[in-house]
Amino acid sequence: MKFGKRIKEQIQESLPEWRGKFLRYKELKNLISSPDPAEFIFIGLLNADIDKFNAFFVEQEEDFIIYHKELQYRIQRLVEKCGDNDDETFREEIDDIRKDIVNFHGEMVLLVNYSNINYTGLAKILKKYDKRRGGALRSPFIQKVLHQPFFKTDLVSRLVREWETTIDAVFPASNAEAERGYERSAAVSSAAAGEGIFRNTVAALVTMREMRRGSSTYSAFSLPPVNLSDPDLVLGRCR
Amino acid sequence: MEARPVQRSGSRELSNLARTSSIPSTPNPSSAPEAAFMRPDHKPLGQQAYHLLSSSNGGSVGHICSSSTSGFSTNLHYSSMVSHEKHYAAASSNNDSSWCNGGFLDFPADHQAVHNSSQIEDGCIGIGAAFDDVQKPNDWQEWADHLITDEDPLLSTNWNDLLIDTSSNSDTKDQKSLQTIPPQPQTVQQQPSPSVSVELRPVSTTSSNSNNKARMRWTPDLHEAFVEAVNSLGGSDRATPKGVLKKMKVEGLTIYHVKSHLQKYRTARYRPEPSESGSPEKKLTPLEHITALDLKGGIGITEALRLQMEVQKQLHEQLEIQRNLQLRIEEQGKYLQMMFEKQNSGLGRGTASTSDSPSKSEQEDNKKTADSEELAPEETRKCQEPESPQPKRVKTDN
Numbered sequence: 001m002k003f004g005k006r007i008k009e010q011i012q013e014s015l016p017e018w019r020g021k022f023l024r025y026k027e028l029k030n031l032i033s034s035p036d037p038a039e040f041i042f043i044g045l046l047n048a049d050i051d052k053f054n055a056f057f058v059e060q061e062e063d064f065i066i067y068h069k070e071l072q073y074r075i076q077r078l079v080e081k082c083g084d085n086d087d088e089t090f091r092e093e094i095d096d097i098r099k100d101i102v103n104f105h106g107e108m109v110l111l112v113n114y115s116n117i118n119y120t121g122l123a124k125i126l127k128k129y130d131k132r133r134g135g136a137l138r139s140p141f142i143q144k145v146l147h148q149p150f151f152k153t154d155l156v157s158r159l160v161r162e163w164e165t166t167i168d169a170v171f172p173a174s175n176a177e178a179e180r181g182y183e184r185s186a187a188v189s190s191a192a193a194g195e196g197i198f199r200n201t202v203a204a205l206v207t208m209r210e211m212r213r214g215s216s217t218y219s220a221f222s223l224p225p226v227n228l229s230d231p232d233l234v235l236g237r238c239r
Numbered sequence: 240m241e242a243r244p245v246q247r248s249g250s251r252e253l254s255n256l257a258r259t260s261s262i263p264s265t266p267n268p269s270s271a272p273e274a275a276f277m278r279p280d281h282k283p284l285g286q287q288a289y290h291l292l293s294s295s296n297g298g299s300v301g302h303i304c305s306s307s308t309s310g311f312s313t314n315l316h317y318s319s320m321v322s323h324e325k326h327y328a329a330a331s332s333n334n335d336s337s338w339c340n341g342g343f344l345d346f347p348a349d350h351q352a353v354h355n356s357s358q359i360e361d362g363c364i365g366i367g368a369a370f371d372d373v374q375k376p377n378d379w380q381e382w383a384d385h386l387i388t389d390e391d392p393l394l395s396t397n398w399n400d401l402l403i404d405t406s407s408n409s410d411t412k413d414q415k416s417l418q419t420i421p422p423q424p425q426t427v428q429q430q431p432s433p434s435v436s437v438e439l440r441p442v443s444t445t446s447s448n449s450n451n452k453a454r455m456r457w458t459p460d461l462h463e464a465f466v467e468a469v470n471s472l473g474g475s476d477r478a479t480p481k482g483v484l485k486k487m488k489v490e491g492l493t494i495y496h497v498k499s500h501l502q503k504y505r506t507a508r509y510r511p512e513p514s515e516s517g518s519p520e521k522k523l524t525p526l527e528h529i530t531a532l533d534l535k536g537g538i539g540i541t542e543a544l545r546l547q548m549e550v551q552k553q554l555h556e557q558l559e560i561q562r563n564l565q566l567r568i569e570e571q572g573k574y575l576q577m578m579f580e581k582q583n584s585g586l587g588r589g590t591a592s593t594s595d596s597p598s599k600s601e602q603e604d605n606k607k608t609a610d611s612e613e614l615a616p617e618e619t620r621k622c623q624e625p626e627s628p629q630p631k632r633v634k635t636d637n
Contacts, residue, residue, distance in 0.1 A: 054454075055454065058454055058455075058456055061456070061457070062456075062457045062500065062503060063503060063507070065457050065458070065459055065462045066462060066500075066503055066504055066507045067507055068459065069459070069462060069463070069466060070507055070508065095540065095541075098541075098544060099540075099544060102544045102547055102548050102551070105548065105551055106547065106548075106551045109551045109552075109554050109555045109558070112555060112558050112559075113554060113558055116558050116561060116562060119565065120561075120565070123565070139569075139572055139573065139576055142569055143569065143573060146566070146569060149456060153562070155458065155459075157555070157559060159459075160555050161555075164548075164552055167548065197547070197551075198547045198550065201547070201550050201551050201554050202550055204554050205550065205553060205554050205557065208554075208557055208558075208561065212561075223561060223564050223565070223568075224564070226557055
């Protein structure tokens with residue numbers, strides 16, 4: 001029940017064109033609860049969703065790859081334009097690029113999150129199915145899922161990390177600034193809680209933490225609680 | 240890329256940026272306007288495709304299911320695991336192929352190694368972005384109707400028939416799809432040399448099959464080769480898919496892949512500003528809000544970006560951790576199940592296939608305990624490695 005609610009929230013918070021691409025958790029759950037859930041129907045739905053994940057993920061990934069390159073070119077061009085001047089005339093362009101980098105990073109992370117949420121949902125729904133039907137569907141099915149394209153997020157993660165490294169070079173380092181920033185995180189987060197990547201990201205973090213807090217069906221297959229390095233940073237304020 | 244010490248001046252920041260990111264040395268000759276924030280339009284059909292198969296139209300899927308009982312042996316791969324093989328073996332591959340391609344339009348089944356029973360792994364992807372030039376939106380209604388009304392015809396119906404304008408003989412296609420070659424091993428994604436860096440799935444039986452519209456997974460290296468080819472042909476406007484394909488000389492790459500990729504590429508480069516295209520909603524970033532806040536003495540844009548970045552980084556970190564855990568858990572489960580099965584066959588639980596035994600014992604176990612794992616919970620706990628999960632419901636200081 002909890003996950004169903006969580007994934008629903010996630011979907012609501014997600015970028016609009018993503019919303020139809022998630023696991024149909026509720027439907028599947030209803031199917032399981034029905035008097036005679038036919039296995040082939042259940043599996044059919046799962047497979048349909050997996051197809052959907054794969055297609056969406058791979059397509060997004062392709063877009064990211066293209067954009068990744070373009071962004072690099074943009075930066076290079078701007079560097080060439082700026083030359084070595086400390087000119088403030090380019091400040092706007094620099095800010096613009098910086099914003100784009102952050103948003104790009106964010107969107108990629110959200111894709112990884114997308115993959116994970118759907119995988120988690122699959123694992124959970126399979127568990128429910130086995131429980132209801134006393135079957136052994138979960139394990140082999142999950143093994144197959146692990147090989148699905150949408151689950152293989154390595155490339156996107158790699159790009160994410162690359163940009164993290166890159167962007168460190170773009171932001172001025174200032175501990176004092178950072179601290180002030182943290183104090184005002186509440187203001188920011190409430191302001192930023194409009195649409196967009198930021199809100200979606202925060203929602204994802206919250207979801208993850210909640211899901212791993214401990215469940216009634218805690219088992220060997222459950223995950224430990226989330227360990228955040230800076231839990232108060234946003235989560236404490238954004239709840 | 241390595242991190243460099245942070246500079247304060249704008250231009251130096253940028254040159255750092257340039258150094259740290261692996262920017263290719265060849266600047267892009269075609270001076271395109273600044274690529275606006277990415278997110279080329281998804282082909283509307285893509286949306287509709289998904290819409291039909293997923294979410295709110297789940298009803299239609301349900302319909303399909305009920306109207307044709309054998310229509311969905313997608314699970315062919317799974318069925319072998321779940322000892323339903325007999326059930327579906329007959330209904331087999333036709334449905335297999337059709338279902339797998341269910342979501343995806345121009346997906347001629349002949350090369351679908353997907354239908355190889357061992358192969359869900361290279362799954363059923365297929366939604367070529369190439370299909371947008373093939374279908375009109377209103378065809379979807381037709382398609383849905385077909386599916387709902389057709390019954391057994393679904394068995395032999397090649398879904399692609401309904402979906403593509405240019406479909407060849409459907410049955411033949413399906414037949415061909417049966418004679419699948421073994422799934423292509425996962426090719427390394429990051430291979431530098433373009434010649435074999437294509438991770439194609441599935442692989443065509445006849446490599447010269449120009450109808451191969453299999454979904455392809457692009458890599459940065461492959462894309463770089465693509466860009467080079469495009470540039471050498473005079474830029475994204477002048478380059479043609481055929482020309483680019485020829486230039487790239489990548490085995491397994493088809494003109495459809497190139498075509499759709501080129502389309503994306505063009506869109507990414509010439510895209511108008513976000514606010515002009517589609518719903519502004521999706522383009523809204525927190526910065527718009529931040530700016531207003533700024534005036535009230537809130538934190539600056541830079542800081543807001545920082546915060547956003549920080550949150551994103553955290554999420555990513557958590558995701559990676561979670562993923563690793565999940566993988567470990569499954570690995571362990573797999574191992575334990577294997578042991579369990581060995582035990583069972585060792586005890587001579589009989590002539591039943593191995594897959595039967597676990598399910599029987601599981602049923603017993605499930606009755607015994609509330610735990611719904613496939614392995615006997617007692618055994619699980621016994622066999623558990625010391626470092627694996629977890630303390631029970633320890634509330635961490637979150």
